[in-house]
Amino acid sequence: MICERCGCAIEEGENFEWYGKQLCEDCYIGALQPPRPCDPAAVSSAKATRSQLGQRGTDGLTPLQKQIYALIKEKGKITREELARSFELPPWELEKQFAVLRHCELVKGFKEGQTVYLTLMSTEDAAN
Missing domain, CATH: 1.10.10.10 (Winged helix-like DNA-binding domain superfamily/Winged helix DNA-binding domain)
Structure with a gap:
């Protein structure tokens, strides 16, 4: 599986869904808590x-x-x-x-x- 935000490979079971997109952990955290x-x-x-x-x-x-x-x-x-x-x-x-x-x-x-x-x-x- 590929992260729909950064494009990196995600191992099976290590993906997170956010608004219908499959994200890696780093992108998921960044989406939930964007930098200020x-x-x-x-x-x-x-x-x-x-x-x-x-x-x-x-x-x-x-x-x-x-x-x-x-x-x-x-x-x-x-x-x-x-x-x-x-x-x-x-x-x-x-x-x-x-x-x-x-x-x-x-x-x-x-x-x-x-x-x-x-x-x-x-x-x-x-x-x-």
Whole structure:
């Protein structure tokens, strides 16, 4: 069986049904509890953990998160849609990655006119 969200193989009996779709465990959890970029508790937890581990900038991020950060840094600002196209990510996966970067206080969203952009949190982050 194949997960209808991420496309990975699911072993027999390890699938979860969600609104008629067969999902793997990770996608099922993500569908039930989607990441919330503006979660003060998650930000506090990420900051404390990163501080305890001595992490700054992109330390501790996955390769994909580092690539997303680098593209945002290069562009200065970018829409979610442009970012999703650049990495061929479905919207739910992009939101998951953005939430991690937001919780680490590396990127933020802002509205310009009717368009929402993602940008670096501060110029100090851009130096790392």
